């Protein structure tokens with residue numbers, strides 16, 4: 001009996017809570033912006049227009065924020081994080097991700113600033129793989145290889161967006177249906193990415209996907225961080241930790257050779273915090289191939305669901321970024337291909353190594369490498385991947 005009473009009470013409480021949420025939605029809709037508030041988690045989401053694609057699709061910007069002062073702008077074009085403020089040791093929130101102020105700058109050949117990457121984050125050798133005896137040919141957009149989903153990957157798609165109340169607060173839910181055969185991949189893929197900013201400066205990203213034919217999937221987020229908050233500086237003084245005792249050496253086209261090589265005694269050892277610049281120009285064949293760091297590290301298995309993967313710390317500002325994931329790998333890329341040709345948000349340029357990426361993922365070229373954990377997705381199964389970026393100061 002007591003249980004029934006308790007359930008009833010809980011139900012009434014929940015209904016009241018939902019009702020409050022709805023009212024706020026309604027009120028804000030009338031003024032063209034949509035607000036979703038969850039008092040318990042102290043976060044909210046605001047929506048505004050962000051322009052149109054050349055083929056006339058409307059793009060919106062959602063600002064996720066919490067009461068501490070963290071703000072994250074996500075646009076429905078590419079699910080791109082265009083701005084992300086993080087506190088320094090004095091409590092000042094500053095933008096710490098590379099990107100552009102206007103939508104047009106994201107069209108064309110840009111290096112995936114802040115974007116959602118799919119169907120396959122990273123490279124697939126010769127733009128080709130086989131499943132069940134059938135060979136699939138993908139777009140070759142990186143020399144002879146396929147990179148980050150092809151010519152028109154998920155970073156160039158306009159996603160559907162809605163906001164949702166979850167246990168952790170207000171979330172932004174982006175969905176996209178990739179047609180059967182898009183960029184050469186088999187199966188119609190329904191993708192859902194949920195961005196949730198928590199009350200403690202953590203962005204949770206949950207990726208899900210279902211398919212109607214066997215296919216391969218490997219989704220990630222391609223934010224470039226510069227924790228100094230000053231995009232005219234490089235990231236060589238950032239101290240990085242990677243929870244990995246091995247990495248994947250690559251061939252000249254940055255395709256893994258299949259070997260899992262121990263990091264110990266090499267410039268690839270980030271088991272303890274190390275300045276990015278310390279060995280980035282070392283006389284090392286792998287470093288030379290990447291033009292710096294542009295490799296996938298093999299993450300150690302952890303007890304937790306969401307294990308510690310990496311951190312980056314900027315000594316002057318005290319900003320600390322920690323990355324947690326359930327993925328087996330992380331691509332650590334030091335912005336080696338940035339060359340000063342793109343205009344930054346503050347009117348300067350994005351120079352070589354002005355941002356670093358920590359892309360959680362399955363290993364590159366897995367569809368062609370039998371010894372790597374599989375990236376195959378079958379009809380009836382749900383692809384699920386979870387990554388969390390947490391900011392604090394030290």
Ligand code: GLA
Pocket residue numbers: 111112122147254294331333337357359
């Ligand atoms: C990834 C790749 C890099 C580069 C960038 C985008 O991180 O590994 O080689 O292509 O994306 O420029």
